[in-house]
Amino acid sequence: MKRYLFIILLAISSAVQAQSNTANYKYIIVPEKFSFLKQVNQYGLNTLVKALFEEKGFTVYFDNTELPQEIATDRCKTLTVELQEKNSMFVTNLTLLLKDCKGTIVVKSKEGKSREKEYNTSYNMALRDAFTSFNDFNYAADQPTVATSTVPANTNTETKTVPVIVDQTTATKTGHETLLYAQAINNGYQLIDATPKIVMTLLKTSMEDCYISNKGNANGIVIKKNGNWFFEYYKNDVLVAEKLSIKF
Incomplete structure (x- = not known):
């Protein structure tokens, strides 16, 4: 019991330290x-x-x-991303590092696998998968906060909207689904x-109108059925189909 308590306290301490290390970036x-x-x-990947x-x-x-x-x-006002690969015969392993201007590792993610x-x-x-290390970090303007996590991974910044080209500048809803605009990437x-904010990323598969995707902690696929788009994923072992409104 004492051993588990020590591990939890160590994780909390690591998370707070990582938050402190990134607070000025x-x-x-x-x-x-x-x-x-x-x-x-x-x-x-980039x-x-x-x-x-x-x-x-x-x-x-x-x-x-x-x-x-x-x-x-x-450049000491920035953090630089480094991505490390350690693959085996059947598994792809990637780890994300954030380094300061002296090359010191400020934050290191878990090893993502596929x-x-x-x-x-x-x-x-x-x-x-590696980036899920950052899921528990939340930022509010002038008040960076981090949720308790067993992985010491955090980001801290001043809130700033990054310009993104979209077709409209006002929020649009079709029924109960927010209209999302598809912007081509590799x-x-x-x-x-319409904020604009990146909501999801769709990765091509070998099947037409079927993409690998995630939304928050939910991982699944986006697929077109009967003329409508759906984000399908499992939640508590139950298949969920969330209807999407997408403008390509």
Whole structure:
């Protein structure tokens, strides 16, 4: 019992320490190509990393774009993303690191895993699995907070809306479903609401009108049936079909 209590207290302490370490950062730099890959934005991983951190409130730039003067002259105001691969014969393993300007690891995710055979799907699923380390972190303006978690992974930033091109600028609903706008990315689409905010990411599969997707902690597929789009996933061992309104 004492051993379990110690582990819980250690996890809480680690989470608070990670929050403290990231409290002064609101910018993240994502490389255009990760070191273990051969091509720029291969498998759409760099784009996906950028989108995921933007969802958490960070202001994110690729390292090959022009940076604002504030951080161009002082990179110590930024955190840089590093993605590490440690694959076995049948499993893709990815770990996300956030490093400061001195190369010190500020936050390290859990090791995300996927057993999918197709590279695009496997790498994207492993990355999303690694990013679940950030699920319990919430940010409110001027009040970064972190929920108790056994994984020391957090993000802290000043809230800032990242400009996203959408077809409309006001919230639109069709029935009870919020209208989402599909914005093309490598290997699929990201679904944007009228805020604009990235709500979901759709990853292509070998089947037409069928995408791998997730929404919060729910992982499943987005599929078109009888002219309508549905997000299907399991909740408490029960299959849930959530109707979506998507404009491509």
